[in-house]
Amino acid sequence: MSEDRPTPPPETSPPTTEPRTDAAGQLPALERSVMGSVGVALMGAGLRSARPLQKLVLGSVGAGLAAMAATGRNPLATALKIRQTPQGEVLVSDAVTIGKPADDLYRVWRDLAGLPRLMTHLKAVEVLDERRSHWTVEAPTGTVSWDAALTADEPGRRIAWAALPGAAIENHGEVLFRPAPGDRGTEVVVRLAYRPPGGSAGAIAARLFGEEPAQQLRDDLMRFKREQELGFAPTTDGQSSARAVGGQA
Amino acid sequence: MKAIVWQGTNRVGVETVPDPTLLLPTDAIIRVTSTAICGSDLHLLDGVIPSMEKGDILGHEFMGEVVEVGRDVRRLKVGDRVVVPFNISCGVCDPCRRGLFSACDNSNPNHRMAEALYGGVSGGGLFGYSHMYGGYAGGQAQYVRVPFADVGPHRIESDLRDEQVLFLTDIFPTGYQAAENCGIVPGRDVVAVFGAGPVGQFAARSAQMLGAAHVIVIDRVPERLAMAEAAGCQVINYEQEDVLVALRESTGGRGPDHVIDAVGMEAHGHGPGALVDTAKQRLKLSFDRITALRWALLSCAKGGTVSLPGVYGGLIDKVPMGAAFAKGLTFRMGQTHTHRHIAPLLSRIEAGEIDPSFVITHRASLDDAPDLYRTFRDKQGGCIKVVLNPWA
Numbered sequence: 091m092s093e094d095r096p097t098p099p100p101e102t103s104p105p106t107t108e109p110r111t112d113a114a115g116q117l118p119a120l121e122r123s124v125m126g127s128v129g130v131a132l133m134g135a136g137l138r139s140a141r142p143l144q145k146l147v148l149g150s151v152g153a154g155l156a157a158m159a160a161t162g163r164n165p166l167a168t169a170l171k172i173r174q175t176p177q178g179e180v181l182v183s184d185a186v187t188i189g190k191p192a193d194d195l196y197r198v199w200r201d202l203a204g205l206p207r208l209m210t211h212l213k214a215v216e217v218l219d220e221r222r223s224h225w226t227v228e229a230p231t232g233t234v235s236w237d238a239a240l241t242a243d244e245p246g247r248r249i250a251w252a253a254l255p256g257a258a259i260e261n262h263g264e265v266l267f268r269p270a271p272g273d274r275g276t277e278v279v280v281r282l283a284y285r286p287p288g289g290s291a292g293a294i295a296a297r298l299f300g301e302e303p304a305q306q307l308r309d310d311l312m313r314f315k316r317e318q319e320l321g322f323a324p325t326t327d328g329q330s331s332a333r334a335v336g337g338q339a
Numbered sequence: 340m341k342a343i344v345w346q347g348t349n350r351v352g353v354e355t356v357p358d359p360t361l362l363l364p365t366d367a368i369i370r371v372t373s374t375a376i377c378g379s380d381l382h383l384l385d386g387v388i389p390s391m392e393k394g395d396i397l398g399h400e401f402m403g404e405v406v407e408v409g410r411d412v413r414r415l416k417v418g419d420r421v422v423v424p425f426n427i428s429c430g431v432c433d434p435c436r437r438g439l440f441s442a443c444d445n446s447n448p449n450h451r452m453a454e455a456l457y458g459g460v461s462g463g464g465l466f467g468y469s470h471m472y473g474g475y476a477g478g479q480a481q482y483v484r485v486p487f488a489d490v491g492p493h494r495i496e497s498d499l500r501d502e503q504v505l506f507l508t509d510i511f512p513t514g515y516q517a518a519e520n521c522g523i524v525p526g527r528d529v530v531a532v533f534g535a536g537p538v539g540q541f542a543a544r545s546a547q548m549l550g551a552a553h554v555i556v557i558d559r560v561p562e563r564l565a566m567a568e569a570a571g572c573q574v575i576n577y578e579q580e581d582v583l584v585a586l587r588e589s590t591g592g593r594g595p596d597h598v599i600d601a602v603g604m605e606a607h608g609h610g611p612g613a614l615v616d617t618a619k620q621r622l623k624l625s626f627d628r629i630t631a632l633r634w635a636l637l638s639c640a641k642g643g644t645v646s647l648p649g650v651y652g653g654l655i656d657k658v659p660m661g662a663a664f665a666k667g668l669t670f671r672m673g674q675t676h677t678h679r680h681i682a683p684l685l686s687r688i689e690a691g692e693i694d695p696s697f698v699i700t701h702r703a704s705l706d707d708a709p710d711l712y713r714t715f716r717d718k719q720g721g722c723i724k725v726v727l728n729p730w731a
């Protein structure tokens with residue numbers, strides 16, 4: 091998954107806004123103080139919350155941020171399962187087993203223009219030619235688009251792609267289709283790597299606000315599985331309740 | 340329509356809510372003729388199970404008549420009289436095809452929530468049982484929407500009364516599965532059941548049906564023990580006797596060959612362990628109180644089975660794992676795969692082997708339900724099982 095990237099000479103490199111650790115593996119002081127206060131605020135919100143689940147989540151996220159500030163290390167990225175390469179890329183991967191043959195599932199993915207139906211944060215994929223395509227993604231900051239090229243296409247087994255140089259969000263990825271043992275169908279494995287705007291802090295903020303790619307990928311894979319196995323998504327939207335809004339359709 | 344609604348911790352009420360409608364072509368709408376309050380509803384009542392929202396309709400044990408079906412429903416017709424399993428299953432995923440209906444991959448729309456707590460996987464949806472289990476509206480109501488209508492509901496063709504078949508929706512299969520999980524050797528094995536609530540009662544009678552040589556039931560509520568005794572079980576009141584000593588004595592020092600914990604995470608009990616559990620639960624540091632589980636592990640015979648139909652929710656500690664290891668125990672647990680038990684258990688009812696209505700102590704209307712939730716929780720008035728008629 092890693093690519094060789096030329097390192098720009100130091101004098102032309104822009105001032106970094108990413109929370110890079112310095113030579114001693116320490117986070118910059120400003121970032122530490124911001125994380126410390128956000129962490130303490132979240133811990134407070136967690137303790138005040140009447141709902142146990144919320145308490146658990148807010149409290150532990152808060153404690154993580156505070157600990158990160160206190161130690162100057164980055165345990166939170168680890169605690170939140172944000173995986174990073176030494177080059178600063180964020181890795182996201184997940185897998186799901188679907189009761190369908192690999193060839194069927196491969197065909198659905200290979201239709202790149204149809205991918206936005208599988209991955210809801212994808213707005214559009216425009217096929218330019220056999221290898222190249224143009225991708226548009228809905229991001230919190232607006233739409234972002236780039237050109238990508240297939241780097242592998244093995245029918246029924248694997249599709250891989252990478253953004254072409256100059257992309258706003260550098261990224262590459264692959265999807266594997268493996269026969270599951272027994273009669274369970276196919277294991278679909280998706281691996282994505284990208285360079286988040288804002289570095290690890292950006293990735294953490296995105297995770298806290300629910301726009302995080304790992305969760306999006308999980309949701310997308312479950313939606314895909316249900317589409318393939320059931321032909322629809324189970325829902326409770328519009329069901330009866332004693333709430334005025336979201337009650338009856 | 341009228342429905343029982345969760346209004347906040349320890350508050351349920353009767354409210355008028357919109358009638359349910361078909362949301363998907365595989366749905367059916369059922370006019371509920373009988374519904375019951377379950378011991379596990381009490382975990383929702385007191386907020387031990389998280390992710391309830393104000394306004395949620397409760398209830399997962401219900402039966403009735405089909406009044407509307409979606410255009411993709413094939414097996415079920417308007418007018419059919421059905422019992423509905425409390426768990427919702429798609430019928431096509433790998434767990435469903437293996438008969439592990441409660442582990443359905445596809446029926447929980449809120450899979451995220453359970454995945455976050457339970458190691459990246461969620462079970463199937465449940466009716467009226469918190470948003471972690473799908474947030475489906477429940478059946479303590481005049482009507483209910485039933486998803487995957489061709490998979491769950493089971494037609495009742497005979498003229499058995501509601502009260503004889505209603506418990507096929509949960510507590511009878513749950514007690515039965517707990518006994519089945521023990522792998523009882525007929526005529527040889529001794530089975531102990533902790534908890535003489537409705538599930539414990541059905542577990543004890545199922546153990547007898549499966550040929551247990553002797554069944555011992557442990558509780559502290561006299562009328563519950565009397566009900567078990569009436570079925571031919573030996574009973575132990577743990578407030579009057581030392582449970583572990585009494586079980587050793589009753590089994591010639593071996594311990595019961597299999598132990599069923601039909602209590603789960605809100606066990607009473609005494610001693611320092613129970614106090615610590617209660618304190619931690621109050622502080623929301625833990626969901627579970629595990630007195631019954633400790634006794635189960637400590638009392639079980641070498642090579643025995645510990646079967647857990649009682650619900651556990653989160654993390655537990657001070658588990659006597661050394662005892663379990665030393666004795667080579669097997670653990671069996673999990674939500675009931677209700678779907679697979681309904682037909683065989685219905686045959687037993689039809690054959691007159693068991694009449695599940697023995698467990699009913701209270702009958703009421705929906706309007707009386709909020710009071711009965713409290714009566715049932717506090718085990719007052721001899722309350723063991725409440726059946727509600729939504730149209731009374």
Ligand SMILES: [Zn+2]
Binds near residue numbers: 377378379399400425
């Ligand atoms: Zn129940």
Ligand SMILES: [Zn+2]
Binds near residue numbers: 434442443446
């Ligand atoms: Zn399923």
